Amino acid sequence: MRASQYLIATLKETPADAEIISHQLMLRAGMIRRLAGGLYTWLPLGLRVLRKVERIVREEMDRSGAQEVLMPAIQPAELWQESGRWNEYGDELLRVKDRHERDFCYGPTHEEVITDIVRNELRSYRDLPANFYQIQTKFRDERRPRFGVMRSREFLMKDAYSFHVGPESLNETYQVMVETYSAIFRRLGLDFRAVEADSGAIGGSKSQEFHVLASSGEDAIAFSSESDYAANTELAEALPPKGERPAATETMQEVATPDQNTIDQVAGFLNTTPDRVLKTLLVHAPKKDENSSDQPLVALVLRGDHTLNDLKAEKLANVAEPLTMASDEDIRKTLGVDTGSIGPVGLKVPMVVDHAAAHLADFVCGANRTGYHLTGANWDRDVALGETADLREVEEGDPSPDGRGILEIRRGIEVGHVFKLGRKYSEAMNATVLDENGKAVAMEMGCYGIGVSRLVAAAIEQNHDDSGIIWPEAIAPFQVAIVTLNGHKSETVREAGEALYEQLTQSGYDVLLDDRKERPGVKFADLELIGIPHRVVISDRGIEAGTYEYKGRADEDKQDIPADDIPGFLAARVKAH
Amino acid sequence: MRASQYLIATLKETPADAEIISHQLMLRAGMIRRLAGGLYTWLPLGLRVLRKVERIVREEMDRSGAQEVLMPAIQPAELWQESGRWNEYGDELLRVKDRHERDFCYGPTHEEVITDIVRNELRSYRDLPANFYQIQTKFRDERRPRFGVMRSREFLMKDAYSFHVGPESLNETYQVMVETYSAIFRRLGLDFRAVEADSGAIGGSKSQEFHVLASSGEDAIAFSSESDYAANTELAEALPPKGERPAATETMQEVATPDQNTIDQVAGFLNTTPDRVLKTLLVHAPKKDENSSDQPLVALVLRGDHTLNDLKAEKLANVAEPLTMASDEDIRKTLGVDTGSIGPVGLKVPMVVDHAAAHLADFVCGANRTGYHLTGANWDRDVALGETADLREVEEGDPSPDGRGILEIRRGIEVGHVFKLGRKYSEAMNATVLDENGKAVAMEMGCYGIGVSRLVAAAIEQNHDDSGIIWPEAIAPFQVAIVTLNGHKSETVREAGEALYEQLTQSGYDVLLDDRKERPGVKFADLELIGIPHRVVISDRGIEAGTYEYKGRADEDKQDIPADDIPGFLAARVKAH
Numbered sequence A, B: 001m002r003a004s005q006y007l008i009a010t011l012k013e014t015p016a017d018a019e020i021i022s023h024q025l026m027l028r029a030g031m032i033r034r035l036a037g038g039l040y041t042w043l044p045l046g047l048r049v050l051r052k053v054e055r056i057v058r059e060e061m062d063r064s065g066a067q068e069v070l071m072p073a074i075q076p077a078e079l080w081q082e083s084g085r086w087n088e089y090g091d092e093l094l095r096v097k098d099r100h101e102r103d104f105c106y107g108p109t110h111e112e113v114i115t116d117i118v119r120n121e122l123r124s125y126r127d128l129p130a131n132f133y134q135i136q137t138k139f140r141d142e143r144r145p146r147f148g149v150m151r152s153r154e155f156l157m158k159d160a161y162s163f164h165v166g167p168e169s170l171n172e173t174y175q176v177m178v179e180t181y182s183a184i185f186r187r188l189g190l191d192f193r194a195v196e197a198d199s200g201a202i203g204g205s206k207s208q209e210f211h212v213l214a215s216s217g218e219d220a221i222a223f224s225s226e227s228d229y230a231a232n233t234e235l236a237e238a239l240p241p242k243g244e245r246p247a248a249t250e251t252m253q254e255v256a257t258p259d260q261n262t263i264d265q266v267a268g269f270l271n272t273t274p275d276r277v278l279k280t281l282l283v284h285a286p287k288k289d290e291n292s293s294d295q296p297l298v299a300l301v302l303r304g305d306h307t308l309n310d311l312k313a314e315k316l317a318n319v320a321e322p323l324t325m326a327s328d329e330d331i332r333k334t335l336g337v338d339t340g341s342i343g344p345v346g347l348k349v350p351m352v353v354d355h356a357a358a359h360l361a362d363f364v365c366g367a368n369r370t371g372y373h374l375t376g377a378n379w380d381r382d383v384a385l386g387e388t389a390d391l392r393e394v395e396e397g398d399p400s401p402d403g404r405g406i407l408e409i410r411r412g413i414e415v416g417h418v419f420k421l422g423r424k425y426s427e428a429m430n431a432t433v434l435d436e437n438g439k440a441v442a443m444e445m446g447c448y449g450i451g452v453s454r455l456v457a458a459a460i461e462q463n464h465d466d467s468g469i470i471w472p473e474a475i476a477p478f479q480v481a482i483v484t485l486n487g488h489k490s491e492t493v494r495e496a497g498e499a500l501y502e503q504l505t506q507s508g509y510d511v512l513l514d515d516r517k518e519r520p521g522v523k524f525a526d527l528e529l530i531g532i533p534h535r536v537v538i539s540d541r542g543i544e545a546g547t548y549e550y551k552g553r554a555d556e557d558k559q560d561i562p563a564d565d566i567p568g569f570l571a572a573r574v575k576a577h
Helices: A021-028 A044-063 A077-083 A111-121 A167-187 A263-269 A310-314 A328-335 A424-428 A452-462 A491-506 A520-530 A540-545 A563-573 B021-028 B044-063 B077-083 B111-121 B167-187 B263-269 B310-314 B328-335 B424-428 B452-462 B491-506 B520-530 B540-545 B563-573
Strands: A032-036 A039-042 A074-076 A094-097 A103-106 A130-139 A154-164 A192-196 A206-213 A219-224 A230-232 A253-256 A278-284 A297-303 A351-354 A363-366 A372-377 A387-389 A407-422 A432-434 A440-442 A444-451 A480-484 A511-514 A534-538 A547-552 A559-562 B032-036 B039-042 B074-076 B094-097 B103-106 B130-139 B154-164 B192-196 B206-213 B219-224 B230-232 B253-256 B278-284 B297-303 B351-354 B363-366 B372-377 B387-389 B407-422 B432-434 B440-442 B444-451 B480-484 B511-514 B534-538 B547-552 B559-562
Touching: A021 A032, A021 A452, A032 B074, A032 B111, A039 A044, A039 B074, A044 A130, A044 A154, A044 A167, A044 A452, A074 A077, A074 B032, A074 B039, A077 A103, A077 A111, A077 A424, A094 B094, A111 A130, A111 A154, A111 A424, A111 A444, A111 B032, A130 B130, A154 A167, A154 A452, A167 A192, A167 A206, A167 A407, A167 A444, A192 A219, A192 A407, A206 A219, A206 A452, A278 A328, A278 A363, A297 A328, A407 A424, A407 A452, A424 A444, A444 A452, A480 A491, A480 A520, A491 A511, A491 A534, A491 A540, A491 A563, A511 A520, A520 A534, A534 A540, A534 A563, A540 A547, A547 A563, A559 A563, B021 B032, B021 B452, B039 B044, B044 B130, B044 B154, B044 B167, B044 B452, B074 B077, B077 B103, B077 B111, B077 B424, B111 B130, B111 B154, B111 B424, B111 B444, B154 B167, B154 B452, B167 B192, B167 B206, B167 B407, B167 B444, B192 B219, B192 B407, B206 B219, B206 B452, B278 B328, B278 B363, B297 B328, B407 B424, B407 B452, B424 B444, B444 B452, B480 B491, B480 B520, B491 B511, B491 B534, B491 B540, B491 B563, B511 B520, B534 B540, B534 B563, B540 B547, B547 B563, B559 B563
Parallel strands: A192 A230, A297 A351, A351 A387, A480 A511, A480 A534, B192 B230, B297 B351, B351 B387, B480 B511, B480 B534
Antiparallel strands: A032 A039, A074 A103, A094 A103, A130 A154, A154 A444, A192 A206, A206 A407, A219 A230, A219 A407, A253 A372, A278 A297, A363 A372, A407 A444, A432 A440, A534 A547, A547 A559, B032 B039, B074 B103, B094 B103, B130 B154, B154 B444, B192 B206, B206 B407, B219 B230, B219 B407, B253 B372, B278 B297, B363 B372, B407 B444, B432 B440, B534 B547, B547 B559
């Protein structure tokens, strides 16, 4: 492509409304433009990247044995009523009435449509397993679309749906999809993790998310230093400390701690550290009687330096869901004590103790007397331990739950999700096939999504520097840029540029020939912003010396290469993908 | 692809609701399935064809220098209000409100969005010309969607928009697009014509339609036997007959023609032919006074065997638009004669005579006396000729308007359209660039559409027989089918099939290995229905004789080919594209 005949719409200024780096760089590099909230046009340069991502996703899905289809974006309400989602799904579902006032929606996902197709087309266990996918524009009417194409309303998605007789077949295809996703993200050149996840609103029993690691990610991910274990920190198990609890050595004493209300304040006042202080949180327990206004409390006890994990707490039988903290007023009314002075010793409500807190000896805790704490307290000797559980968020350095290595925590951007749906849709929509015994059975289903447009933004979040984007080879809009210096004045330079451009294009490279009438500094800045991996500069001086100048996008230094060696040099540098 | 692992969803019965052959065959071959009125899912086999068409369109658009973009499907109402189309566009525009009750539409076309982008991104004549295209799912809420993907509500379209300073640049790009479209349809292997067309509702000055010729086409197209001339018959000019009008030889006589009301009846009764009888049609002329209820009449005179062309009549200054015929009652009231007996001689209303009618001598016409006609009438001698014009539909055998060859008439399916839009949108939306003198000028625009999904149906309308589809090579879902006879019983056959499948796939062919456990007849019928161009059958008997059986989809006969020669044989038969 010749830059003089191509829309290079770079911006010098960072747009004020772009909060995250990928959004800023996509606007500045001229990849996208905003049409309205959450709606973006892909300009030529951005679309080249999107199409390369799409192609890799398609090739790997085909290789996995999945069959590509294309379902309508607009779906009739009747199918969503059959599955129950017409009412369940909130305002994110864009509802539409056609000219005859019939109800439709712009599909955010296609479980209903594919289930309808499969129940009509497949009749026998012999037709299964089958896995259908599409790459399609979806719409979710986000309340607050933001971050450019990272969380837009219209977006390109790869969604796949598999159908099975029995859970074993589902397990197999699910595993094939996990491997396919890994192959896709590897080919894209991204650092990613497959993590255990909560399956959320789509329903079903098991799911994993695929995250691209980037400091700006919305999710925190814990993964092992030595194994494949990875999980959203919300779901990662904190193992109980190993070994016996240390023996008590101190005598329990009540000490005045006036105006010391937080863990840090108490620890500092008593000249100890937060990990030796207990934190006692009071939350609501389930009501004993639905109609009663009486809301019983339960205490959750953690080490002072640990953070309560709400999801873990909600799983406890004696904690009300959703988790709600008792108010200071409730606590004073029930226990006659200010919140900052609560502790396990002599506590009048039931209590669940986190494993790490249960492993402490000679700890500090509230004295259940306003303005006082206990020091040298010990489980069993001073207070019965009772129920223990995993209540806390994991932390960097915790042992990995699979027993291998320790946990690291990094932030991630969710770009893929694989679910086992089970029979949720097939039962609701009566999607059956005949099994080997001629009996109609509801099919097991899996579903597998990849945010294709989001992947472009995630790749940038992971790969950029102060000058702009640093594309992984496989998805760079162009692999090689040729810059002609003063090409509009020097015919020699112009001809050398054209000749190299033709040669490299013939060899199958995606080449951008920057033949614009711009100053060298403008061209270099644009190409670094756009992030083209390999740059070759042709100048009069270089031609005289018989060399062209090469610089890789991530390289510190440029180097002069004999002009004739450039094709061979590039062949060694440009990675096959 | 192995058929055993692929959705071959063929149907034996022709679905009752499918009116045209392409709709029937796409359903029967398992290419598409209906989700709701005008909404179709593309099954794997159909999508393969759609993607091949899409790829050819993209490659040729890229080659033309157009730049691919992707605009949002959902567009804000504000832009449509700026262009004026929010109110002009009828019920076909699917209007949508988002969760904040803001107005949007599902774009049926993207003039407003691209004009908005270009007015923001391009500033100078130096940035022009520019041509942007996208391949995208569109929605038009047809009142009566029908004929499958031929006239569906959701469809895949390639739309392109070019921007220029001045009409000359627009002319150049318009011509490039005409050539690009021709290249696309040639590569698709379709018999097509580029025809002059009325530009319709999108506005603008000049347009051409591209039609795939097929007997089921909605439009009649006249084209020259010897030149590139082609036009919708509505727009094709009928040249005046050459040479002088023959001299009068008969005497005019009034004859009784009781109960002879049609041209055919009169001609038969008077023992002549319709081409010697004049047809005098009374239509409304424009009112002289807007407020008057008086509606004057004007007579249009044609040869009895010719058909009035409404568009041509409407262009006459003394004919009211839209064209409306006078009622029998009006005619009796104004002229005192029954409709069947009207004629030019002594007629009391103004008259326009078609060129062919004006060239007759010794003709028959109504006598303006109920139940009577005149024979041997002649222009000038018996009645002044006055105004003549081209009023009739062209007919097969007419001379081509460009003076080269004669007209043939075939039916066509519109699959592409190129328009010169001029400054309609750029002026309404204030889309200007600075010209060479630094003056802001509104850009000239062109727009260029191809119905990508419709093309698939049109290709079938043109290429089928009683057994099914006969795909042009370039867009066949698979190029070659290998059928293994009794492969589930004979390991020799199975292995030979697998070996040939691997060999041909490695050579770059799209191959379907029909390894299903089905009877040979079922396989053959399915493959003919699906329309795969080349079929190789492997059987035990063939292997013994050292031959495989080959049959081209359109061939009468099958032939035995030495097994080893098959790759070379196919290389010669399968066209490169």
